[in-house]
Amino acid sequence: MSSDTERKAEEERVRALFDGVAGLYEALYPSLHLYASRVERFLEQVVRPGSRVLDVGCGGGQLTRGLPESAHVVGMDISEEMLAVARASRPSGEYLVQSYAEPIPSSLGRFDVVLAAGCLDYCDDLTRAIGHLGAAMNHGGRMLFSVLERSAELPGHEARTRTLQTTAPPVTLYFWSGRECEEALVSAGLEVVERTHAPAFEVQTETLLLHYGWWDVRRRR
Secondary structure: OOOHHHHHHHHHHHHHHHHHHHHHHHHHHHOOOOOOHHHHHHHHHHHOOEEEEEEEOOOOOOOOOOOOOOHHHHHHEOOOHHHHHHHHOOOOOEEEEOOOOOOHHHOOOOOOEEEEEOOOOHHHOOHHHHHHHHHHHEEEEEEEEEEEEEOOOOOOOOOEEEEEEEOOOOOOOOEOOOOHHHHHHHHEEEEEEEEEEEEEEEEOOOOOOEEEEEEEEEEEE
């Protein structure tokens, strides 16, 4: 784990990255993300009329903007530029700047559905982040989150971290083992509904396809 000073510095680099691409992200999104259909299937399964949905690392809100208006969507991201895109795409939503390292504000209430897709790549303390998300869930609530899982069997997944030198400034990606994910879930009072692996995105300069571990989990009643 990084010190608070190191974490804040790294977070500023990630913020700068996404602030810088916010204007282009809409056009780039289909080619950058290989998982939109997976998330859509999850949301179709779990979102009901009146559901309270928390979209963590929401970016421009592409994954939740199409939900029925009866769903109350709260989106969080560290990039204000990305949040501006999300607000424009779903004016009925509520959007705020929020770090994964900080607790979800209790004033927002609890949520029936939590989504953290493609954002925990930059998380240096998975137990802390999952703990905050679990605490914001209603009992019986569902969450779908993705992590870059560390694995000796997948090229590019062997180490704990990888620096994306192609970005300016460079940012760090964090890889977590399956056991570390399970320990974080137990600590947060969450249980696994389903776990799977699938392609995430391509590091084009290295012709490297990274994969996500997808965790569909439930807060214990």
